[in-house]
Each structure stands twice: as structure tokens, then as C-alpha cells.
Amino acid sequence: xxxxxxxxxxxxxxxxxxxxxxxxxxxxxxxxxxxxxxxxxxxxxxxxxxxxxxxxxxxxxxxxxxxxxxxxxxxxxxxxxxxxxxxxxxxxxxxxxxxxxxxxxxxxxxxxx
Amino acid sequence: xxxxxxxxxxxxxxxxxxxxxxxxxxxxxxxxxxxxxxxxxxxxxxxxxxxxxxxxxxxxxxxxxxxxxxxxxxxxxxxxxxxxxxxxxxxxxxxxxxxxxxxxxxxxxxxxx
Numbered sequence: 001x002x003x004x005x006x007x008x009x010x011x012x013x014x015x016x017x018x019x020x021x022x023x024x025x026x027x028x029x030x031x032x033x034x035x036x037x038x039x040x041x042x043x044x045x046x047x048x049x050x051x052x053x054x055x056x057x058x059x060x061x062x063x064x065x066x067x068x069x070x071x072x073x074x075x076x077x078x079x080x081x082x083x084x085x086x087x088x089x090x091x092x093x094x095x096x097x098x099x100x101x102x103x104x105x106x107x108x109x110x111x112x113x
Numbered sequence: 114x115x116x117x118x119x120x121x122x123x124x125x126x127x128x129x130x131x132x133x134x135x136x137x138x139x140x141x142x143x144x145x146x147x148x149x150x151x152x153x154x155x156x157x158x159x160x161x162x163x164x165x166x167x168x169x170x171x172x173x174x175x176x177x178x179x180x181x182x183x184x185x186x187x188x189x190x191x192x193x194x195x196x197x198x199x200x201x202x203x204x205x206x207x208x209x210x211x212x213x214x215x216x217x218x219x220x221x222x223x224x225x226x
Contacts, residue, residue: 002156033211042117042202042216043157056212090156094211101147102211104156 003027006091006105014113018079021108023091025072030095031055032074033102034066037088049074081112116140117205119217126224132190134220136203139184143205143215148177148188151200151219160201161188164209193224 003026013019025032034046036059045058049068060066063081068074078085088109092102118137126132134148144165149157163170163177163186170177176189190197200221206214 002158004156006156031211035216040122040218042115042218044216045212045214048212058212092156101159101162102157102214104149104158106154106156 002103002105004091004093004103004105006089006108008108009106010109010111012111012113013081015081015083017081017112018077019081019110021076021078021089021091021110023074023076023093023105025074025091025093026095026103028095029093029103030072031093032068032072033092033094034060034074034076035090035092035104037090037107038084038086043090046076078110081110083112086110086112115218116143117203117215117217119201119203119220121220122218123221123223126193126222128195128224128226129192132188132193132197132222132224134188134190134201134203134222136186136188136217137184138186138205138215140205140207140215141184142207145206145209146177146179146186147204147206147214148175149202149204149216150197151202157202190222193222195224195226198222198224 005024035043046060048056147162148160151157200219
């Protein structure tokens, strides 16, 4: 158990819809990262928040947005969903360990039909 | 443009033998390298890391070797155990920045009795 909690674990929706994925980081970790893993791809960095502020942005589409709340949980919002958005979305946190070491949640599997 | 490449999608090894997983990178700015292990339905978990100032790092049965001139790193597992069966991702970053972490596509290791 990494201590990072993600909900929901599975989500099936239709094209054009909007979904929200939620992440609670490990206790005490201030940084939250979102990654996307499409079929047969590596994990693609989307965005990082640190203590409520956006810290870094990766290959995140404009249709996607995220935020980190005062209690440090984070939400990733995906809108105008397309078939290609089907993927595993991982949240990770870091803070107390080595700077490159991330602790991942179990992921949210999104299927867009 | 894949900056971190794991050219072997899968590897099958007999229990007790050595498993060698390989990873190549192209960006000479990378100076911190990590291996993550992922079981089905779980998030990746940190396994071992190495800084570019070293060429070897060992942790129990796991050893990571770094060849900077060849831009190549490898993970050795000795002896391999059935519980090591998982997908292994290598990752690299410059300046130990987690937001710059680039993951490979993974190698599925199967250890059979």
C-alpha cells in the first residue's frame, strides 16, 4: 500500500462527457503528480501541484485541468472526452523520500465509448 | 521522440537465474535514473535508483548498472523469483526533478518455476 488513494478505480463514459478523478496523497506529502498511461505506452506526465499551487505542466491537453485543495487532495478534470482519452490515470505523491521517488496510487481506468 | 527506451517488451526467465532488463536513453541531461515495478491492478512502486555519479547501485537481489558513455542502464535481478513477475519501468530525469521524469514503455518480466 503506497498510501496514495485514487477514486474511482474504473470509469466508463461516453464521448463528449466530463469526468473527475480524485487523488489523496500520502500523509504529509505536499506534491501531487498526474500521469496518463495509454495502451503500450509509458507513463506520460500531465501536471504537478505543490501545496495547492501548479508547479509544472507536461503534455496535458487543454480539455484537461487539475487542482489541489487545501487538504492536499487533488482532482483531475477531463472534459469533452474523446475515444483516445481512454487510459489509466495515475496519481503520485512525493515529499519525504528522495526527490525522484514517487509513490503511485492504483490508478483510475477510464474507458470512453 | 522516445527519450527513454525499453526495447524488450517482455522477458521470460527461469526461477533462480538472472534477469537482466535493459534501458537506453538519449538525453545527456539525464542524471538520475530509477526503476519502478508494477503488478497488475496496482500502481508502479519504486524499486531502485542510481545517480549519474555512480555506475552501480545494489539493493539486495537488485542491482542497477549505468553506462553513461553508452547511455544505457540495466537492472539485474539475482536470483529471480516468481514474485518478481511484473512490468518494470525505467525512468530518467535531469537534476533529480520528479516533474521531468520520463518513463520507458516497460518490460514485462515473467519468472517461471
